[in-house]
Amino acid sequence: MPGQTEQPYRHKDHSLTIILFVIATAQLMVVLDASIVNIALPSMQRELHFSSASLEWVINAYALAFGGLLLLGGRLGDLYGRKKLFVIGIVIFTLASFAGGLATSQLWLISARVIQGVGGAIASPAALSLVTDNFPEGKPRAKAMGVYAAMSGTGAALGLLLGGVLTDFGSWRWVMFVNVPIGVVLSIVASKVLHKSDTKAGGLDLPGAVSVTLAATLLVYGLSHASTSGWKSSVTEVTLAASVALWIAFFFIESRSTHPLVPLRILASRNRSGALALMLSIGASLFGMFFFLTLFIQDFLRYSPLKAGFAFLPVSIAIVAAAGATSQLVTRFGPRVFLLVGPFVAAIGLMLLTRITPSSTYLTGVLGPMLVLALGAGMTFVPLTLTAVAGVAKTDGGIASAVLNTTQQIGGSIGLAVLVTVSRTAAANKVTSLVHRAIASSPTHSISALTQAVLVSKATISGFDTAFWASAIIAILGFVVAAVFIRVKRDDLNLEGAALPL
16 A cells, blocks of 8 residues: 655664665665676585586575566565565575575576566665655765765675685585575564655556566677577577567556556656666676686686686775765766766776786786776776756656666676677687698698697687776776766765765
8 A cells, every 4th residue: 555654864864874874785686696606606606516507596596586577576666665675685685695595506596586676676676765864954864875986886705705715715605595594684684764755656567577578688698608509599589589579668667657667757857877888898898807807817817716806896895995086076066077087997908808828827817907907997887877867757766776776787697698609619719720730831731639729828818808898898888978968067976065985
């Protein structure tokens, strides 16, 4: 039943601290889980016998369910109360994490990852909206928004670190089990301290939810299938064509629906649409970077999961530092300058990663470019989040934040599928060229198994480098979008001169 609740913003300062801790921790847990399994992938592959082609679905199953259903999750929060949906989402996420830790087959684990994504899709949009419900405008809300944005920005890097620690000291199953005690505590505390939000009358746009989720899933599946079967495969062509048709159907449904999943007025703002497009590119770039660097660090540098996790620690520190500095400066200079500089710096970091060779070391080939990329990403997250939700009516808060998170997750999934396809195609072409050249130059017109292994290694790295080039181009496209479309000013953020300390 829709109705009004008690008026918000009656919390004392210490209560606001607890509320912020609950919201920020939940957001960190949900975002972190998109990357925490990366370090554990080799262990999962060995124990559950994943093929190299199917292994990426451990990541994409979560990201697609999360991204595809975030819009519905945001709408549910607006209709039935964000506090209620926040707690329900955390409970579902926690139960799915426990089930995934017990997995004995590929299907079991991937299914658990899908359900995790469902729980995250319900909880995450409610989390950002609860900042609006529980923190008054001005300095309190600005601080809370800065912390929230930092959690979103550091989750991926921290996931790799935590995944390495848990896998090395326990097993890959602990990257799932770790969510259980956190989720239990969060759901109990949240039910007691969060302010009840308003509910409103309306309906659910299930056709819209189904069409957008299937559209994203088929797009990623088609792109992934192309990497193993080629672009001319009938399966690739049919799935990609079906995805395009479903995307068209989704927007048609939204334009005609009485209660649209995504009210098109949300996309009417030039600044907001530009911010969403920029988030799409940042998500694609970061997902690809973490995926390929994880493989390089473990497979080529021979780092253990724990050592590989710590290898990403500087990324997390750099993102936090950059986001913290940006949050202090954004209210003085406005967000646009950071939305231009951030993606450009990130693209430079990705271009530097293209110099990796089989003989590169962590210090000479990986660390410097990672820090440059992290600096650019950290500069982007806070102003991007503020720009995307600026000027949104309170009643649309849940769906606006859901659109932002959806864009990041779907962008990451699409980006990963594209970059894996680019990498595999480049590597296959390179190894064919190298093998033919080696055979032609050999007196016996044959090469040893050791030589073949060396050539495959070189070709794989060449594929990684090509993927980093593609990722840099995506980041540059984000810079172009920001330059052309985003015109947001400092006063548009309504921060009343407050800084955003983290």
